[in-house]
Structures are given as C-alpha cells and as structure tokens.
Amino acid sequence: MTSTAPPVEVDRVTRRFDATVALDDVSLTVQEGELVGLLGPNGAGKTTLLSLVSGVRRADSGTVRLFGGDPRDASSRIHLGTTPQETGLPPTLRVREVAEFVAGHYPDPLPTGELLETFGLTELAQRQTGGLSGGQKRRLAVALAMAGRPRLVLLDEPTTGLDVDARHVLWDALRSFHARGVTVVVTSHYLEEIEALAERVVVVDRGHVLADGALRDVVGRVHLRRVTLAVPADSEERLDRLDGVVGRDTDPVSGRHVLLTPDADALVREVVTAGVPFHDLEVRSASLEEAFLSLTRREVPA
C-alpha cells in the first residue's frame, strides 16, 4: 500500500547533462519522519537529485518514487513541499497572493494567515515580493514549502546568503515542522547548517554518494584537521607509518607535507613520540572540499 511507502525511494538512478554525469547510479531511501541533510560542494548533484524527486526532471535510468508513486504525476506530489529560488518569486504579486496561489494547489492547505505568522511574514503580507529583502524572500520561499501541509519537504540551500539571525529563525521553523512529523530533506554546502539541522547525513560529490549515516558519525569523518609540517627527505617514509591519518598530500607551494586527521592532538603527540624531526608545524580545520577529497580517494579508488 502507498501508505507504507517511504517518502523518497531513489533506486540506481543515473542522470546526465550532455557529457556531464550529474548522478551516477545513486540509491537513497528516506523514511517517514527523517531529517536528512544532503551535504556536498556546489555541482555535486544535490540539486539534480532533488529535481528528480520533485518531478521536475526525469532520470535517464533507474527509478524514483515519491510516496510510492511517480513524482511526475501531479497526484504523487500532494504531500510534497518545495521552495522556489528566492530570485524566482513573481515580483508584482504580493506576499499574501503568492502564498494563496501556492496553497490553492493543495487539497488541505494551512490557513494563509497561520503560515505567514509562523514565518514572521504577517506585516509583509501586502508587500509585492519584488520589494522584499533577500532574507524576507528566503523566508517566504521556505514558508511556501509548508503551505500545503506537506509530509515531505525538500529544501535546496535554504539559508544561503542569510545573516545569522535570519538563519536561526528558519532553522527553528524547520525543526518545529519536523517535530510535528514532517520528513525533511535539506541540501547545503555548509557543514554548520547540516550539523544544526540534520539527524542523518548523506555526503554527495561528483554524482556519487560518498557517505550516508548518523550525523555524528559522518561529521566525524568530514570534520577533519589539516596538519602541515616539513620533514627532512630521509624521514618522509616515517610519516607513512603514522596512525590516524586519513589523507596525505604535499603542499604545492611550500613543499610541506599535509596530513588530514580526525584528531590533530593525537597525531601531533604521535609525531613527537616517534621522534620525527619536523619543523614548521601548522594545524587548522580542513575545508569541506579537502574532506570530500579524502573521502573520494578512499571510497572511489581511481
């Protein structure tokens, strides 16, 4: 029965754009009530994945199911809420009108007044969307996703470009909807955002799912430290024997060695204990890109 079908079922899906493979044999199932973060750099395939689930695009191969139905059928999308890009709101329509237009597509929408109230848009109801600030447009965009009392919400980079306060307002709203049982899939290229929202994290890069698991587990693998040090040539091989190094590279400019590790303290202690003659030690957070790269190298061997 459809009632037991999970909100999202993506099975071995591939989607190309000309020569580019946006998604390569991706499978992903999201169960009712989950709050899933899709994490990955720009161009990783996150948006393409969402567009398949929301019925905007078609998969080249594989199957995509939305509550057990084909997302390209309008009736499958009754319980789906998505956000427009903030730049895409019809500029001449008023905030209330856009909300009512969207709500009118659903058989059992939230009362518009209640929706605007929840997202702090009540005072802006009579303003034309073309005159809103970026943050106000974002808030409206996210509010629209909730207009039809959705059971599944797909949010693509919901807080990009927002200041800290506006971001927290939106996060709170999303958490409260999730607390009421709404399944949420949110994409971001900010680790901070995913950490604040998600319970389960799926890391996507270059059309592949690199990691999929509980927040703490995945963040531990993605949240790496970058330890840079210089070592005399005759001691280089000793770096190979260190534990806790998940990625290794050479800085192209300085020629120093770059070690990626989940625990910089332990690694430095180990280097000292082993008596490796190093100098120019530097420790900082690895960027997400660096972390993705190390994940890619381990799980998709070239």
Place this chain on the structure above:
Amino acid sequence: MTTIDRGPGPTTGRTTGTTAGTTTGTAPTGRGGPARGRATVPTLRLALLHFRYGFLETIRVPIAVVGTTVFPALALLFFVVPQEAVAGNPVAATASSAQLAVFAVMSTCIFTYGIGVAEDRALPFDPYVRTLPAGPAPRMAGRVMTGTVFAFLGVLPILLVAAFLTEASIPVLRLVVALVTLMVAGVPFLLLGLSIGYALSAKAATAIAQVVVFPLAFAGGLFMPPEAFPGWLDTLSTWLPSRAARDVVLPVATGGDVGVQAVAVLVAWTVVFAVLVTVVYRRDEGRRFR
C-alpha cells in the same frame, strides 16, 4: 475573487479540527487513507487559480496591457475616422472595425502568449510551480482565460470608437455572434503564440512575435482592405491565417456569407499550430532545465 467553494477553500481562514501537527507517519486526517485521499484539487479550480494570478501579474504591468490593447483602437481613430468615405458608410465602417478587431485579437494572442510564456519560462518560479501538485492542463487553461480577457480588452476600445465616431452599426445579436466568432478565429493565433513562447527565449520571442504579427496583419488585409492589393498579393493573402480570420469575421459582422475557403484555411492553420505547440511543449519538458 474567483472562489468556487467546493470543499476546503484555498484562502479561507478555516481552522480545521484536524491538527496541523499529526505525529510521524500519520496521513492528514479526515481523508480516506493516503492512497484514496490522493485527489488533486479539481482542474477547473486550479485553472481559475492560475487565471486569477496570471491576470493580476499582467495587469500590474499596465504599460504592457495598454500597448497591446490601445494600438488597434488608435489605428481606427487615426486611419478610419478621418476618412469620410469609410467612416460615413455603415457597412465600410463596420468592416474596418471588424478588421481591426481581428488584428487586436491576433496581436494580443501572439504577444501575450509568445512573449509572456517565454518570459515565464525564464523565471526560476516556473520550475517551482511544476513541483506543485498540478499537471500542465490547468496552467494552460489559465493562460487561455487570461489571454481571452485581454483580447476582449483590446476589442472594447475599438467597439467604443466605432460606435461613437463612425457610422458603424451592428444589431446586438449579431455583435454577440461576431464576438464569439472572433474568439474562435483567434484560436490559431493563440496556438502560434504558445508555440513561440515554448520554443524560444524571451528575447527571441519578442523579436519573432513582432516579425510575425505585422507582416501577417498587412498581408492579411487587417490594415488596408485586400481589394486594394495587387492580384498576386490578394491570392497569396487568402492562404494566410490572418486573411482567413478576417474573411470569417467580416461577413458575420456585416451580415454577408462566410466563404468555405476561408473556414478551411483557418481550420488547417489551427491544426498546424496545434501540432506545432504540442511538439514544442513536449520538447521543452525535457530540455528546459540545465
């Protein structure tokens, strides 16, 4: 306000007995289970919804509306009213007005659909609307309603100028029949406009719409009567949709007989443009998003 209130209205400040916050996995209460409860909002109501907001969006850019709706009436005012031979003759004045009414409908259809659809497709709101639980039919129907209203708005000033400043006369019943005929004769132009809108970018659509409308109007005898054409142009003209529309509407307005060829040509173009719009729309579904 368009409210056909069957079932829960889209905008009513209704407080349902069902709580917004049902627990995990629960379908919205009060429906016959999720599988059976998957009825979308009825197509007619969605069409009216799209019509309402399409109309609002268009009317709030008044210059666009004024441009297409006032031009034909101005043409009547400047080119027909001063000519005593035409304006003073009831049949000639009625024919000239009908001719410009055909032009008004044709240009409104090609401009609002050609440029309007192309511009909508360029907005990121368009792919968003496609994620809402509605198929393409209500959107298309809403657009057709919007276009019809604006086409009538274009015809209205012509009727006023014709009634007050010329000797044009038409019995009420015939006027109604003529207006209905005008709308039906506008269908091929509507389809042509949609084809342009779905096939081209907004900039290209603007250019093409202009390139299409004015030659069609001239060669179709909408600005000057085909009787003034050289023989070859008159012959060519009878195969154009604009001339066919004119030749169908004019006799209805002036009480003459509608020629079979004009009807046949109009139907043929309708079929051609219907096929074209289907092809272009399908192609667009697969290609639009990059």
